Amino acid sequence: MSAPVIATQSLDEAREAVTQIYLPHDLVGPQDAMDMRLNAVSDRHMTLGFLTYQAEAxxxxxxxxxxxxxxLTVVGETQASRGDGGREYTAAHERGVVLSPVQMNRVRWTPEAEQLILKIPRTSFESHLSALLGQPVTEVIDFDFGLDLTTGAGRALLRSVQFLASELDKPAGLADMPLAREQLEAYVLT
Incomplete structure (x- = not known):
């Protein structure tokens, strides 16, 4: 996925870029010895990004x-944990994680790990689900922490996110067609 935000070897620059695009966090890794790359595209419905550190982080x-x-881990693996003690392992095209808005999360990256990451505002996700169900969604959606990308639904999610990422990369593609992009983003949310 293009739409470059930053490519850096600096731990501080990496932390600042991910904070600006996704969320404030603590980042531990080799000082000035990583090969971090972050590409991202944002709109009101979601942020879709590609992230790699190319170092333990x-x-x-x-x-x-x-x-x-x-x-969604597409290369390598990560280990994740959250505030309630839940633990997950992600592996390329096999496992991902859903980080809850109401839990502290920790993710350890292997040097080769690469992920496609969706950041979805609660208002977008919960109103989309409300429209699908035909009733209000008034609480945080309690997703499983782990996401099995080998099931039919998991493979469909991964393929739809990869397709969205590739379409956003194309000149005169979805990035220039807001109505079509909105429909594909709705599909990804569903």
């Missing part, structure tokens, strides 16, 4: 309160 993220994060 650990992110500790407080509860956001206002958005969900869906981390």
């Amino acid at each position: 650990e992110l500790t993220m407080p509860a956001t309160e206002d958005c969900y994060h869906v981390n």
